[in-house]
Every structure is written in structure tokens, then in C-alpha cells.
Amino acid sequence: MEKWRKLTEDVLKETLKEEQDNPKIIVSVLGKDRVGIIAEITSVIAKLGGNIIDINQTIFRELFSMNMVIDISNAEVPFVKFKEELEKKGKELDLMIMAQREDTFIKMHRI
Amino acid sequence: MRITSREIFETIKMVEVENFDIRTVTMGISLRDCQRTKMRDMCDAIYSKIMTKAENLVKVAEDLEAEFGIPIINKRISVTPIALLADSVEDEDLTPIAVTLDRAARDTGVNFIGGFSALVEKGFTQGDKKLLTSIPEALKSTERVCSSVNVASTRAGINMDAVHLMGKAIKETASLTADKDGIGCAKLVVFCNIPEDNPFMAGALHGIGEAEAVINIGVSGPGVVRDAISDSPNKDFGSLAEVIKRTAFKITRAGELIGREASKRLGVSFGIVDLSLAPTPEVGDSVAEIIEAMGVERCGGPGTTAALALLNDAVKKGGAMASCYVGGLSGAFIPVSEDAGMIRAVEEGVLTLAKLEAMTSVCSVGLDMIALPGDTAASTISGIIADEMSIGVINKKTTAVRVIPVPGKQVGDFVEFGGLLGKSPILDVSTVSCAGFINRGGRIPAPLQSLIN
Numbered sequence: 001m002e003k004w005r006k007l008t009e010d011v012l013k014e015t016l017k018e019e020q021d022n023p024k025i026i027v028s029v030l031g032k033d034r035v036g037i038i039a040e041i042t043s044v045i046a047k048l049g050g051n052i053i054d055i056n057q058t059i060f061r062e063l064f065s066m067n068m069v070i071d072i073s074n075a076e077v078p079f080v081k082f083k084e085e086l087e088k089k090g091k092e093l094d095l096m097i098m099a100q101r102e103d104t105f106i107k108m109h110r111i
Numbered sequence: 112m113r114i115t116s117r118e119i120f121e122t123i124k125m126v127e128v129e130n131f132d133i134r135t136v137t138m139g140i141s142l143r144d145c146q147r148t149k150m151r152d153m154c155d156a157i158y159s160k161i162m163t164k165a166e167n168l169v170k171v172a173e174d175l176e177a178e179f180g181i182p183i184i185n186k187r188i189s190v191t192p193i194a195l196l197a198d199s200v201e202d203e204d205l206t207p208i209a210v211t212l213d214r215a216a217r218d219t220g221v222n223f224i225g226g227f228s229a230l231v232e233k234g235f236t237q238g239d240k241k242l243l244t245s246i247p248e249a250l251k252s253t254e255r256v257c258s259s260v261n262v263a264s265t266r267a268g269i270n271m272d273a274v275h276l277m278g279k280a281i282k283e284t285a286s287l288t289a290d291k292d293g294i295g296c297a298k299l300v301v302f303c304n305i306p307e308d309n310p311f312m313a314g315a316l317h318g319i320g321e322a323e324a325v326i327n328i329g330v331s332g333p334g335v336v337r338d339a340i341s342d343s344p345n346k347d348f349g350s351l352a353e354v355i356k357r358t359a360f361k362i363t364r365a366g367e368l369i370g371r372e373a374s375k376r377l378g379v380s381f382g383i384v385d386l387s388l389a390p391t392p393e394v395g396d397s398v399a400e401i402i403e404a405m406g407v408e409r410c411g412g413p414g415t416t417a418a419l420a421l422l423n424d425a426v427k428k429g430g431a432m433a434s435c436y437v438g439g440l441s442g443a444f445i446p447v448s449e450d451a452g453m454i455r456a457v458e459e460g461v462l463t464l465a466k467l468e469a470m471t472s473v474c475s476v477g478l479d480m481i482a483l484p485g486d487t488a489a490s491t492i493s494g495i496i497a498d499e500m501s502i503g504v505i506n507k508k509t510t511a512v513r514v515i516p517v518p519g520k521q522v523g524d525f526v527e528f529g530g531l532l533g534k535s536p537i538l539d540v541s542t543v544s545c546a547g548f549i550n551r552g553g554r555i556p557a558p559l560q561s562l563i564n
Contacts (some may be wrong), residue, residue: 028119056116067119080177098123100180102114107368108361109118 012059023081024053024102025070027086031095033064041066041097044089049075064095069102117515126181129334130396131362133369135185138166139317139325139382142191142226146199153200154211161188161215161224164324164379169220171376175369183369186221189315194229197238205241209249209256216255223298225315227258230305232267233554249282250295257313258551263303263500265507269555274500277301278493278549282516285485287517292526296515297480300352301496303503303510308383309439314476314511316495326374327439330366332358333398336422340404351405352425359386359429367434385439386430387475389423390450392533398422398443399452399462410452411462419443420473439562440509443474448535449480453477457536464495464538472502474556477511482526482535485518492516494545496513497555505558 004035029041038057045052050070057066072082074093125131145160147153169186176183190212197205209227216224227249229239246258262273281301285293295459302315307318310327318324339358340351366384374381390398399410401422407414422444430437445467447453456462464481477499484491496512503510517526520537527534 014298026114026119028123030123034448052112058116065116065120067116069113080174098180101178104179104181104365105114105122105370107364109114109124 011065020107022071022073024071025082025099026105027068027070027097027099027104029064029066029090029095029097031064031093033059037064037093037095038066040093043087044085045070048077048085050082125332125335125361129338129392130186130334130391131332131365132182133366134329134331134387135187135310135329136168136310136369136373137181137187137189137315137327137329138165138379139189139308139321139327140191141317141321141323142193142196148199148201149454149462150200150202150207153196153532154207155292157208158215160210161190161212162218165215165219166505167377171373174376175372179365179367179369181369185223187310187312187315188216188219188221188224188336189252189310189317190224190226191317191319192224192226192228194238194242195319196237197241198236199238202243203241203294203374204248205245206248206252209245209253212256213253221255223255223257223312224238225257225312226257227256228260228316230244230261231263231273232261232270234270235273243273243280246280246299247287247295250284250298251287257298257315258315259300259302259305259316261305262496263301263504265304265504266557267554269303269497269500269504271497271549272554274301274493274496275549275552277496278394278489278491281492281514282489285516285518292517292520292528293485293517294528294532297513297528297532300511301500301512302499304498304508306439306509308385310385311387311389311440311444314440321382324379326377326379327382327385328366328373329385329387329389329439330362331387332362333390333401334395335362336388336426337395337397337401337404340401348421352421352428354433355422355425356429359426360433362386363430363433363437365544380534381436383436383438384430386426386435386437386441387439388426388443390444390453391531392444392449392451394451397450397452398445399450399456401443403452409459409461410456411466415466416469416473419445419470423474440475444476444479445470445474446480446513446533447538448482448526448533449531450533454533454535457538464540468498468502471499471510472506473517476509477503477513479511479513480532480535481514482520482537483514483516483540484518484522484537485516487516487540488544488546490546490549491540491542493549495540504555
């Protein structure tokens with residue numbers, strides 16, 4: 001029991017530190033479902049050097065919805081360029097693609 | 112723990128559907144070191160101080176908007192009340208200072224600059240008098256300059272000489288800007304208990320207790336609150352207050368995030384987040400519609416004041432929990448011409464000047480953006496100001512008056528100010544004279560702070 005408590009504390013501490021030191025970005029995608037959306041979008045992210053940490057995708061009726069947590073600390077381009085490229089892809093695929101710093105959500109939804 | 116999809120979509124819905132935004136990032140700049148005896152030297156000093164401090168304001172705000180994904184609508188500047196600087200110059204006319212502020216606003220890319228102001232709740236200095244008499248010409252000659260005058264406070268009472276002068280100044284400003292329906296008056300506010308860290312226009316100024324430069328944030332989101340209330344039709348008042356508090360909390364946190372980041376990047380201290388529900392003429396961005404969502408058929412009907420009181424209080428409570436530094440006006444604004452729901456209520460004859468006055472005793476500011484008939488007497492406007500100031504003095508709150516006697520217009524006419532300032536029917540105002548009362552002059556004493564019934 002003692003061992004698990006210690007481990008939980010350490011992991012939590014490290015995660016919080018990691019969140020503070022290296023803010024991630026959230027990419028959210030909404031639109032009409034069809035084949036190949038994830039492939040198209042993740043290839044853009046890979047090309048720019050973003051590393052996908054977490055991904056959550058689902059379909060509500062015909063609505064495709066996906067959120068990704070991405071680490072861009074080793075990306076080849078600055079955030080604004082990263083965002084632009086994704087938005088460009090969104091226009092091309094007729095999807096709403098948004099990229100924002102994760103802090104926006106953490107601040108608004110967590111005490 | 113990672114953020115969930117639900118939380119992500121809630122934020123996206125707030126921004127995309129419910130018009131949530133950071134209404135303004137306002138940089139307060141002290142001009143106390145710009146006092147000179149020669150007008151020209153002073154104007155040069157003011158211009159260079161503002162340009163140095165606010166050089167990157169617009170750029171930083173635009174970067175933050177992109178990074179955090181929350182729209183930042185306005186970038187603005189507030190400065191030390193100009194009357195404080197005016198004491199040292201020989202000139203009587205302060206219009207050149209207003210023109211300098213206007214030029215600095217244009218060159219830094221901000222859409223308004225506030226602080227052509229004086230604090231005269233107890234009396235006038237030479238500089239204060241010069242400022243008050245310069246207001247009409249200053250507002251005529253500039254586009255982005257906003258002016259405010261504090262004529263009353265709970266500790267000082269009401270300076271009725273200033274109230275008298277401001278009635279005249281409003282009339283004169285309307286007549287000098289008659290070609291644009293008296294729009295100069297939309298940039299002129301008379302205050303009681305003016306906050307010195309308010310980021311919203313037209314009442315923003317950089318108070319004398321403030322730092323060299325500071326970032327204040329104004330957040331807004333009437334649409335978010337309205338939708339949250341509409342989603343809970345059968346909740347009792349305790350639960351309703353809870354819904355509003357939660358929403359206000361989230362909105363304020365976003366403001367705090369942007370404010371802290373902006374102050375870091377601009378190298379100036381973080382001041383406050385002003386959590387105000389500031390409506391715009393856009394559909395769904397209305398405070399009146401919040402009141403209607405609570406179950407009052409039309410804003411202005413019986414129940415309106417109670418609904419507004421609940422809203423204003425819950426907004427403050429949620430905001431106070433979300434940020435250590437909540438300040439400014441923080442509450443609900445009720446600017447008639449800027450709120451589609453209020454405009455409709457006035458058109459239908461439900462919302463009147465008398466009801467608006469009652470609402471100001473529980474909302475965050477006062478009689479705001481109200482179009483009056485062009486032939487309203489200066490003394491009548493002073494009477495309206497005096498009434499509004501007394502509500503603030505007695506209730507220990509900020510109140511304000513921003514009315515526009517629209518030249519050539521009558522009750523039944525309509526005026527279009529355009530953009531954020533909106534449009535409005537002309538409101539009916541009593542023609543019973545109060546000239547005898549206003550002409551007495553002097554100061555209404557400060558009220559007793561005990562025996563408070």
C-alpha cells in the first residue's frame with residue numbers, strides 16, 4: 001500500500017511539472033464523417049514534427065469528432081505556423097480544425 | 112488528468128456559438144511624469160510615453176488570441192486623468208492633449224483611449240475646470256478619445272456644481288457632433304464612485320493609486336450565461352445562481368490566463384480581471400435576453416430588477432472565486448443601444464427610463480447609452496445625473512450616466528450610431544423642470560454610514 005501511495009504521488013508530481021514546463025496543444029476536429037480523416041490530419045502533424053500524446057475520436061451519428069493532445073516542443077515550426085497548416089488542411093477537407101494551447105481548457109475547467 | 116472531450120467541446124461551443132470573448136485587453140499607463148508647463152512639450156511627452164509602453168500591445172494581444180483560441184475583440188489604453196496634468200499648463204483649452212491621445216491611439220492600433228478625465232467629487236482645481244470646459248471640443252476633434260468625470264462618491268457626497276456643468280457639457284458635445292447624431296456623447300460618462308482600474312470604455316482611466324503601467328482584462332459572455340440558464344428551465348433560484356456562478360467562473364479564468372500571459376510578455380504588472388457581462392448588438396449577446404431566459408417575458412417588466420440583482424451578484428461570486436484580482440466594474444452592463452433585447456423592449460414600450468433607473472441600483476454601472484430627445488434641457492440632464500449619482504452615493508456602488516440627447520430627434524424616432532455603439536429608439540423623458548434644484552449649486556453632503564435603512 002505504502003509503495004503505491006508513493007508511486008501515485010511521484011507520477012502526479014511529474015505529470016504536473018511536465019504540464020507546466022512543456023505546455024501541450026489541443027487539436028479539435030469536427031465535421032462530416034468519411035474515410036481517411038485521421039490519416040490526412042495525422043500526416044500533417046507528423047510532417048511538422050508534432051508528437052501525438054493522446055487521441056480521442058468518436059462519431060455522433062454522422063458527425064466526426066476528434067481531440068488530440070500534441071507535444072510540439074520538438075516541432076520544426078512555431079505554434080502559429082503549426083496552427084495555420086492545420087487550418088489549411090481543415091479548409092481542404094471541409095472540416096473545422098482548431099488548435100489551442102491546453103492551458104485554455106485546464107484553466108477554465110479545473111480548479 | 113487529461114482534459115476530456117466534453118470540456119473541450121464546452122469551450123469551443125462558448126466561443127463559436129455563444130459569442131464568448133475577451134472583450135478588451137486594456138493597458139493602463141501613468142502619465143504623471145509627463146507634466147510640463149508648455150502645452151507642446153507636454154503633448155510630446157505624452158505621445159512618446161504611450162508609444163513606448165504600448166508599442167507591442169496589439170501584437171501581443173493578437174498572438175494570444177491565436178495561441179489560446181479565444182477571440183480578443185478590443186485592445187485599448189487608459190491613462191492618468193488628464194486633469195491632473197492640466198494643472199501645470201498655462202493654456203485654458205486642453206483639446207491639443209486630446210488630439211495627441213487620439214494620435215497615439217491610432218499609431219499603437221488601439222480603438223479607444225480613455226482618461227480625458229477629472230475626479231471632482233469634492234471640488235475643482237484649475238486643471239479640473241479646464242478639462243470640463245474642454246470636453247465638447249475635445250470629443251468633437253477626436254475619434255478614439257473617451258472622457259469621464261467623477262462627480263460624486265459615498266465619502267464626499269455629490270458635487271452639484273459639477274453635475275450642473277456636465278449637463279451643459281453633454282448638450283454642447285451633442286450639438287458639436289450633431290452631424291453624427293451626437294455621437295460624441297457616447298464617449299462621455301459621468302460617474303459616482305468611479306473604479307480606477309476599469310478596462311471598459313468609455314469610463315476607463317488609470318487611477319492615481321496604480322502602477323507605472325498595468326494590464327487589465329475585460330471579459331464578457333452574456334450569450335454563455337443566457338444559454339446556461341435556458342438549459343435549466345425548471346431550476347429554483349439557488350440552482351440558477353449556481354449555474355451562473357459556474358459559468359462566470361470559467362469565463363473569468365480564461366480572462367486571468369490571458370491577462371497574466373499578456374502582462375508577462377509586455378513586461379508590465381497584471382492588474383485585474385473585470386468580469387462584466389457586456390452586451391453587443393449581435394444576436395445572442397444580450398443581457399436583456401438573460402433576464403428573459405429566467406422567465407420575465409420582456410426585459411423591463413415586473414421581476415426585471417430582481418432578476419438583474421440575482422444575475423449581478425452571482426456573476427461577482429463566480430468571478431471572485433476564479434481570480435485573486437477581480438476589479439473594475441464586474442457585473443452586468445445595461446447599455447440600451449448596444450443590447451438587441453433592450454432595444455426591442457424599448458420599442459415595445461416595456462422598458463422605460465424609470466425602470467432603467469431602478470435597474471441601475473442593482474446592476475454594475477448605470478444609465479448607459481440612452482438616446483434622449485434632442486431638445487432635452489441641460490438642467491433635465493443634470494437632474495438625471497443627480498438622481499443616478501444619489502443611487503450610487505447611498506448604496507456605496509458605482510453608478511454612471513451616459514446619455515445622448517440626439518440633435519433633431521424626438522420620441523418615436525430612431526438613431527443609428529453604428530458598430531459596437533448600436534442603435535436605439537429615442538426614450539421618453541419627463542419635461543418637468545428641475546432647473547431650480549440644479550441651479551442651487553454647492554455640494555450634497557456625504558451620507559451617514561450608519562442607520563442604514
